[in-house]
Amino acid sequence: MTFPSPARAPRRDATENREALLAAARIVFNRDPGASLEAVATEAGLSRRSVYGHFANRDELLRELVTAGARRVATSLESVTHPDPLTRLALIASTLWREVESVRVMAVVAVRGPLASHTAGTLGAIRRDVRDAIVHGQANGSMRQDLASDRLARLVEDTALVVLEDATRHPLTAREGDRLTMLMALGVVGLGWREAGTFIASRPELAWPATHPDQTDEQDDN
Amino acid sequence: MTFPSPARAPRRDATENREALLAAARIVFNRDPGASLEAVATEAGLSRRSVYGHFANRDELLRELVTAGARRVATSLESVTHPDPLTRLALIASTLWREVESVRVMAVVAVRGPLASHTAGTLGAIRRDVRDAIVHGQANGSMRQDLASDRLARLVEDTALVVLEDATRHPLTAREGDRLTMLMALGVVGLGWREAGTFIASRPELAWPATHPDQTDEQDDN
């Protein structure tokens, strides 16, 4: 049951636990979308019973998790608008990379179950963006012409997911991951590897933000 | 229970049903690895109960399914040996395309469960082949140098799966599918789309067998 309408005020640690549960769910459901609430609860350091203090049922937890992620991705993606389709595609890829976790959760859950409705919305928006960029890219000759735009769009999309998944399994510098997602997206739409490399180098919008001197990079594993 | 040691001879329709079950399992488990035996049985036009007449339990059915597929793929892949790594990679891709169903089942099942042992074997063999081709390709300069060979190998592998999955969802001519898998593999290792196209065209080994005049093609959807 949810708590009776609080007469005093919700406690601070309660909301903390709520977050903990969502975080745990993100981890657990990512490796097994069918995992039990018990598993989620223990991952969060709580008991199965207390899950129901925060979420009405399993579906609500999942839904909350997904919609939160969807919102993040969607808002991140709103700002991506660039006249050149190739650049736009690369930017979309780059943006997705920065939201890996959210994207992965959505992707994992979107497959099966009645969550399609939630994912379909934002996931559909992404799809439209990608497809749009591709149609334009094919029109202006910057992208491959040997595949139908729909198929190419799906391939780009799925390939991006592959990269994101691989990246989380075999960690990558944030910067390297960013670059890799762009490289692969460009590769799928037809650029050769040198071509893709020089393209990224030539576009300042695609450069890694050299903002602060404290650049947190982790590993060097390509 | 399995049937008591037959005193006469196994019936013909029994083995037919066994096949039907395996076929059904291939279909059902492919869209949901956790599907119930009831689902498999009805797909095969049989009752859940009779499944246990052919397989000791769920795991045995799955195992049988996977190992059969693994054998097919493995033997198909044995014949693939070509000095040029690029061609070899394309050939591997092409071969996998011809075994799509088996490959998909293995991939779907390999993820979870205690079937990793079975899949790991043949799946590992494929991996080694791919990695080997890539290492050589990078060495002789025909493949991209901006990614570590291990990562590239994984990306090629996963991308191939993506293509196969997409192809089964949005049907393709056998010939077109063959071409697409090769194109994508070559694309991931760094070729531009025109480059990949002409490469395939230039290599007779990669040409679609123009054997019989009755060439069964189905659709024209790119």
Add this chain to the structure above:
DNA sequence: AATAACTTGCACGGTACTGTGCAAGTTATT
């Protein structure tokens, strides 16, 4: 220190699936 806000454990009923036994059927084979 008092109290409401939470967590926990246990017990319970409900669902969905597996694996098995058995009796009553059908159907291929001889």
Add this chain to the structure above:
DNA sequence: AATAACTTGCACAGTACCGTGCAAGTTATT
């Protein structure tokens, strides 16, 4: 036509999960 080879339906025990009620605890807040 006889018989063994199968299929089926039903009933049952076993497991794993969900969602809930409640009583007894802990802990943040006032």
